[in-house]
Amino acid sequence: MNHHVRESGSGRQRSAPGSSSIHQNRNEIFHVLEGTFSLESETTPQTEFTKGDTGVIPAGFCGTLRVTEAVRKIYVLLT
Numbered sequence: 001m002n003h004h005v006r007e008s009g010s011g012r013q014r015s016a017p018g019s020s021s022i023h024q025n026r027n028e029i030f031h032v033l034e035g036t037f038s039l040e041s042e043t044t045p046q047t048e049f050t051k052g053d054t055g056v057i058p059a060g061f062c063g064t065l066r067v068t069e070a071v072r073k074i075y076v077l078l079t
Contacts, residue, residue: 010076015067024061027078030054035071040064 015037022039031054040046041063049055050069 010074012072012074015065015071015073017067017070019064019066022057022061022063022065024057024059027059028057028075029078030057030073030075033072033074035067035073036069037065037067037071040066 015035030049032049032051034051036048036050038046038048039057039061041061044061044063047055
């Protein structure tokens with residue numbers, strides 16, 4: 001699974017179970033509509049997000065995205 005990040009904008013994303021490396025070049029604000037996933041890096045402990053959660057992935061974040069239950073989310077990328 002690849003997690004590609006657009007330069008700016010907003011949208012909806014679906015992700016199937018699995019894991020991938022993530023390299024975030026913009027701040028992303030997201031809201032999980034369904035499913036469960038986690039993010040972690042060498043300097044950030046594993047954080048889990050599930051249906052109803054809202055979170056931020058900061059610009060410069062490099063780590064691992066693990067989807068444990070198929071995810072559907074909405075997001076906004078800030079430049």
